[in-house]
Amino acid sequence: MPVPTAIVDTRHVYDWVFGIYVPIGIGVFGFFTVTIIVVTVRFRRRDGRRHRLAGHNEANRLELAYAVVLLCIAAVLLDVTFRAEHLVDTASARERPALTVDVIASRWEWTFRYAGHGITHVSGAVGDAPLVVPVDEPVRFNLTSRDVIHGFWIPQLAFKRDAMPGTVERVTLDFDRTGSFSGACSEYCGIFHSEMVFGVRVLPDRRFDRWLARHGAGPV
């Protein structure tokens, strides 16, 4: 897997790290499972043979060498993780986004406010007006909550961030493909938590501009 170097969307970064972690994990699982089963079968008690007398009970040098190997694996994983986190942090801290959307979470709805355009969409238990964004443009989200902790999760982007009361969390995200996707609240927030979902519509640039012009009150 090539190391993503440029600023990319969170889904890319996730897939890159996933593609390294999961095969290693499956490999380790397979290795130990096969080893444990093979060794168990190989050393089953057979008739007429008693167990080997006290042989090697410790192999501390070998264990130490093994621990060093494990440390190296941890170092490789951490290297990947830190680089990925740096990419996501850098991308999400970008200034001068193409669009800014205030996301106000409350029990049990999402309010998307396009400040400066006079557009407010509400999704969740009481509405289904989606979050509308342009493709391939940095979009800044100002996340906050009016009451309890909510989680702003867009699985398509493999990204979420908590919307917390008493603070505004800023993240800048990229949507790399057009289409309709779903979003959900990822932090349990009370009785209608399961209904606190929203749609995400990613539009090509021109269509997004037309949508903004048609629905908005124009620049204020």
Place this chain on the structure above:
Amino acid sequence: MRLISTDHKTIGINLGVLSLFYFLLGGLFALLMRSQLAEPNNQLLSNGTYDELFTMHGSTMIFLFVTPMALALALYLIPLQIGARTLSAPRAALCGFWLWVCGGLVMQSGWFTASGPGQDGWTSYTPLSTGSYTPGVGQDLWVLGVLLAILGMILIAICIAVTVARRRAPGMTMMRLPVFSWTALVSVLMVIGAFPMMVLVMALLYVDRLGAHIFTGFAGAVDYEDLFWFFGHPVVYVMFFPYLGAAAEAIAVGAHKRWFGYTAFVASMLAFSVLSMSVWGHHMFVTGGVTNQYFAFTSTLLLVPAGIEYFDLVGTLVGGSIVPRCAFLFGITFFIQFLIGGLSGIFLASPVLDYNAYGSYIVVAHFHYTLFAGSIFGFFAGVYHWFPKLTGRLLREGLGRVHLGLLIVGTNLTFLPMFFLGSDGMARRIARYPTHPGWAGLNQLETAGAGLIALAVAVFLLNVVVSLRRPRLAGPDPWLGHTLEWATSSPPPALNFTEPLPPIRSYAPLLDLREAADAAAAADPSDPVPVP
């Protein structure tokens, strides 16, 4: 009299039997949840009932089953394994047991209030759990119940730790402590280190709910999470180590070989416990309130001590003379199944991966693979291993294998699909899900799996009943055990040992005796038994 006995074995059995009852209750809650989730947009349960069920399922399993059961094993076994006749400060342990009993009753009594029981998850995050958003006496009872149960478990843990410090038999040095005793000792030290924080958190939450408004605004929300997880992460290791120790004992005895790499194992347990006290922030990667890199670093390092345990497992099996009885098989399965939980934990320790996985069914799959597919298999390994010691009777091997087979299939059917549902965007703690391609099928598999788990547990209970009704006597040492609990009658007498203890020269004193006898026999040419 049994209920006020200060015998560590009686307190241990009382705690264990009650915990097992809570296992069945928590399992019942899980079956109801799985029934609700069997269909998309199912109307079987109301949102409120579902929220109460997942809250009480988690709370019952964690505060009233897996943690106290770990302490029950430690209470019963540690004095026997270290050659002690009694527990230190047994009245304090008895008091702890009763505090825990009261805690459980107070927590469950919420079911009989108009507002229902606790409903904010076992984590009970603020501000959701404050009086403004969760009014009602049920949540108060939950907070007080947890507080009492935790207080009780701290008392029990202190008694166990002091017993290890003060009551070891002559010759039983710390580096001769049996493997289970080490794992349980590390657990009780973590209880002593981390659980007082939960007493504080629950007390603060209660005062907040009375109207003091302690956890307010952003700082209040993040502070609660910080304080809670300072308890909440160590507790998952308390719920893991003793079951690891039980599986290790069952495997070593089943392989007729002492546990391999004892020194490295003890060192790794200590490293494990120290590290696991410093990883709590990995539950908060998506809050923007912690230094993600630090917690990713400590959490990922956990793979080193965990890896050592697998090395020692393989080392124990190699060269053994394995008799795969139920206890051994459950032990082996524990290690294999837990691997999925452990490896997915390393996955979740990467903040970038957690940004997607957090709050989704990936996390639910992960911790059920550690706690259910892990600890519960270790628990059953311990049950099949020590049931003869507790009762003097053997469990049936045939029923045990049926139990194991059903449990393996049921467990993986229930929890494996959760990884895929989570990856596909299904959030946890939702009472219903929309019609989404693939979700209904995977959820139906999980519900079927949960049914198989229930069946497996029923087979286990049947096994216990059959084995007690038509006893097959076990004798003092049916497995050729390694440790001192097998050097006394089954069940052991009031003061544990009537005979003088054998000499203690290692962590497997009874195996030492047998190996010395074998060596003597091998040296004697008149002995016809060939020794390879």
